[in-house]
Amino acid sequence: MEFEHYQKVALYGFLLAAIFGAIANRTNFCTMGAISDWVNMGALIRLKVWLLAMGIALIGTQTMHASGTIDVSDSIYLSTNFTWLGYIIGGFLFGIGMTIASGCGQKTLVRVGAGNLKSLVVLMVMGVTAYMTLRGLLALLRLQINDPSALDLSERGLTTQGIPEILSMWTGLSSSMLTIVLTILIGGGSIIYALKDAGVRKSFDNMLSGVGIGLLIAFSWYVTGVLGYDDFEPVPLEGISFISPVGNTVSYLMTYTGSVINFGIAVVFGMIAGSFLYSILSGTFRFESFNDQSDLVHHLWGGVLMGFGGVMALGCTIGQGVTGMSTLALGSLVAALSIVAGCAFALKMQYYLYDEQGWWHAFKATIGDMMPSRHKSA
Amino acid sequence: MTEVNQELDARNLNCPLPILRAKKTLNGMESGQVVKILATDPGSVKDFEAFANQTGNELLESTEVGNEFHFLLKKS
Numbered sequence: 001m002e003f004e005h006y007q008k009v010a011l012y013g014f015l016l017a018a019i020f021g022a023i024a025n026r027t028n029f030c031t032m033g034a035i036s037d038w039v040n041m042g043a044l045i046r047l048k049v050w051l052l053a054m055g056i057a058l059i060g061t062q063t064m065h066a067s068g069t070i071d072v073s074d075s076i077y078l079s080t081n082f083t084w085l086g087y088i089i090g091g092f093l094f095g096i097g098m099t100i101a102s103g104c105g106q107k108t109l110v111r112v113g114a115g116n117l118k119s120l121v122v123l124m125v126m127g128v129t130a131y132m133t134l135r136g137l138l139a140l141l142r143l144q145i146n147d148p149s150a151l152d153l154s155e156r157g158l159t160t161q162g163i164p165e166i167l168s169m170w171t172g173l174s175s176s177m178l179t180i181v182l183t184i185l186i187g188g189g190s191i192i193y194a195l196k197d198a199g200v201r202k203s204f205d206n207m208l209s210g211v212g213i214g215l216l217i218a219f220s221w222y223v224t225g226v227l228g229y230d231d232f233e234p235v236p237l238e239g240i241s242f243i244s245p246v247g248n249t250v251s252y253l254m255t256y257t258g259s260v261i262n263f264g265i266a267v268v269f270g271m272i273a274g275s276f277l278y279s280i281l282s283g284t285f286r287f288e289s290f291n292d293q294s295d296l297v298h299h300l301w302g303g304v305l306m307g308f309g310g311v312m313a314l315g316c317t318i319g320q321g322v323t324g325m326s327t328l329a330l331g332s333l334v335a336a337l338s339i340v341a342g343c344a345f346a347l348k349m350q351y352y353l354y355d356e357q358g359w360w361h362a363f364k365a366t367i368g369d370m371m372p373s374r375h376k377s378a
Numbered sequence: 379m380t381e382v383n384q385e386l387d388a389r390n391l392n393c394p395l396p397i398l399r400a401k402k403t404l405n406g407m408e409s410g411q412v413v414k415i416l417a418t419d420p421g422s423v424k425d426f427e428a429f430a431n432q433t434g435n436e437l438l439e440s441t442e443v444g445n446e447f448h449f450l451l452k453k454s
Contacts, residue, residue, distance in 0.1 A: 028424055036393065
């Protein structure tokens with residue numbers, strides 16, 4: 001049987017994501033968990049594992065870019081349409097959403113594969129909301145926020161929103177040299193920072209998830225950029241991301257006979273399949289369900305905020321945080337930092353709301369904690 | 379048999395809630411007292427190990443009972 005090039009891309013996407021899902025299931029790779037460990041107990045190990053993955057993805061991607069294997073400036077992350085307000089608002093809302101939904105898009109898919117029915121509900125709500133934000137009712141709101149605030153960087157003589165190119169305009173240094181310097185500084189720096197910790201270096205699981213996920217994301221660019229290349233109908237250049245793809249998956253399932261599979265949809269199925277297979281083989285598959293009404297409400301809101309915020313910010317903890325960061329896009333950095341801020345805010349709110357002294361009390365205490373000088377007061 | 383001073387039901391709650399609630403519960407306890415935590419999230423096993431390592435509160439016990447995970451944490 002001969003595969004069309006787009007089917008080959010989908011197949012590779014499925015396989016890459018299945019490995020990702022299995023690794024994430026085994027090693028508990030979780031960005032929200034990483035931020036929670038940091039905010040709630042001052043533990044940095046999981047954040048370092050995440051940085052290890054990001055550093056490896058960055059170096060891998062930029063190496064392929066420099067060698068001409070792929071051209072990351074074709075990706076959405078480097079668009080000259082710089083929707084800064086969308087990155088900030090979308091990222092922040094996504095950060096809140098992933099905290100109250102027990103994990104981001106990636107973690108939700110892993111949990112679905114492991115039998116968590118709450119995450120199945122989150123997945124469906126997130127997918128519908130994401131699609132509504134892409135093409136439906138909520139797209140109007142997204143455009144209301146993005147259109148007036150967006151900066152057209154091409155008017156300023158830029159061809160991408162890459163941090164190296166922006167710095168090059170300011171400093172006069174060459175953009176390709178700055179790309180190398182930043183790749184080494186950010187990518188190499190993150191890897192060294194992570195590996196200096198024996199808790200990362202000496203743990204098989206931590207190394208497996210940091211190195212493995214970083215390599216998978218770098219390779220995902222290769223799949224769409226090289227295997228997906230076709231003279232007439234090249235597939236769009238993209239790496240692993242989850243929020244728009246989950247929206248597209250919902251649409252794909254509903255309009256199957258009139259739809260064509262793509263990389264993102266295959267990634268969604270792959271993540272669930274990989275996690276499912278691992279949880280069956282390791283005997284950890286178990287059904288989990290809602291505790292009570294408030295648990296359900298939190299997860300519903302979490303799905304809505306992730307679907308809306310993730311599309312608005314053009315990505316999630318992986319889509320912007322790792323895949324987008326690997327292109328050195330300024331928007332990816334802004335979105336990733338906004339996601340972290342939203343997550344930290346929601347974690348603190350959850351902590352103070354448990355006092356049952358009301359929202360205002362919790363909000364004041366949270367803001368107090370998030371001010372740098374008083375960070376450690378909790 | 380360890381004397382348990384407080385019990386925290388974190389069943390059917392997922393990360394980060396079991397840790398958040400444990401932290402809050404420990405805040406209201408005296409040094410040396412023990413809290414028993416009931417959870418169902420498989421991720422909570424690693425979470426409570428990390429929590430104990432990081433905060434110095436001792437994880438006296440971590441057991442799987444049927445479909446649940448039980449932890450005994452002693453406040454430092």
